[in-house]
Amino acid sequence: LTGGSISATERVVLRETRLEAVSLGGDGSRQVTLEPVYCLGQCACGPALMVDDERLEVRVTAASFDNLVEDLREVAP
């Protein structure tokens, strides 16, 4: 996760901290691990995040982040 807009990034990071607790629940769904990343080269559209070294998401909001995580957890491992 990286940020072009500092305050927005902080809000998403707060959300992530909560998610880390959730993802350890172990209910059979796919586990999501979060790692901070310094920069993804997407500063004009921050905050940004990358899934599995490939898929990029930009202008991440708390709501879009939650939707993304829901989607990711549903995919069969």
Next chain:
Amino acid sequence: MSLTLYIPRDSTALALGADRVAAAVAAEAAKRGVDLHLVRNGSRGMFWLEPLLEVATPTGRVAFGPVAVADVAGLFDADFGAGHPLCHGATEAIPYLQKQQRVTFARIGVTDPLSLDDYLAHEGYAGLRQALALDGAGIVAEVIQSGLRGRGGAGFPAGIKWKTVLGTPAAQKYVVCNADEGDSGTFSDRMVMEDDPYMLIEGMTIAALAVAASHGYIYVRAEYPHAIRALKQAIATAEEAGYLGADILGSGRGFTLEVRKAAGAYICGEETAMLESLEGKRGIVRAKPPLPAVVGLFGQPTVINNVISFASVPLILGRGATFYRDYGVGRSRGTLPFQLAGNIKHGGLVETAFGLTLRELLYDFGGGSLSGRPIRAVQMGGPLGAYLPESRFDTPLDYEAFAAIGAVLGHGGIVAIDDTVDMARQARYAMEFCAIESCGKCTPCRIGSSRGVEVIDRILTGRERTQNITLLRDLCDTMVQGSLCAMGGMTPYPVLSALNHFPEDFGVVMTAQAA
């Protein structure tokens, strides 16, 4: 009916849904029996309009954006006409683009990045052909003449560096591209690598011919998978076509190139730490001298430049040094691809000659803040660059004018910040960043940054504020004077500029009033 459309493959466009739009366009064309020629070009750098779809017309390309999957059928219904609400008219007449001087970025957004034919049809490899007609000294003279200075941040004349490598005898020399782009607010290197990789390859090949180097490395951030893929594919294609390899275009001179993934540490963007990392060691800064131009990679003379520096070279050789030199002001010649980021309405890539003001960039191009609040400060030149208040926004963008106000242009990245941000917390973050990212080799940076965070914390909690501000200034002086590299040596820039320009955020004004 035949239809030519352009949808970018740049990673920002992909993040905003370009692949989904491209798939929807292809499906819609098939459904309607339209003979579609779909080009996946680079990005024009107007990121608030991505995914930007362009249609080829007899009078040039016309732009639509930002296009969502749901817009695709409607665009076909409207026959991609000017009446569609997403239409911006002729792409090159969009003011954001029209007001720029796209010199290095001339092809970016126009061509298919991985098509060598496209590259050749747009002046590609014209510079290399000129270079092959010259000897090393002739190429170096041309680069010196152009006035090109290193675009990574330090602004050292590129040709002088090359001359040193040329003049240092060795059986093996190297050309290394520092593509560990990690400054906040920057993405121009990424765009070159993803959207015009042959330009970087050509620039490095010309450097190799200039100094008689036989092998080169591109040290790319591991977090740039799209750039890595584009470079690897372009290198393979260039090799097949004889633009790289043992015998470049039948000249008898050879140059080979490989991509290396960076180690994921900010310090590895410092050139000597990068060399250590390339050698397979931990990224720790080397003391200079000796300069890398004399004792560089594996102890051999090495040309090290940033992506934009190398990318500027093909045109300098192709059109001549004077063409490039005629852009710019004072000792800042040519153009700089500025990058507008942070809290800005129209974030993106703006290439212009040096000499424009910061205010013109922020308002004429950027359109002001995204939040609609006043832009209170900008940070220019990455995490080690100074914070500039509104009173400095009329400073012309050139290396010397910025040095004169205690700031740096760096790699041209601009992060806009509105009036809701606490600048004292930004100053603390700068120190914390240094504490986290310091390689630890020298004391002022390793210890100074940790003590710096503590001192700022005392200031922010109001403990002996005046004495601690004096202590902070003292500490910053030690870091500037005593650090081995820019990491510790420049961390005081954001810290002190925040303190000097925004003392009220540090509680200084309140204290004065209370007393």
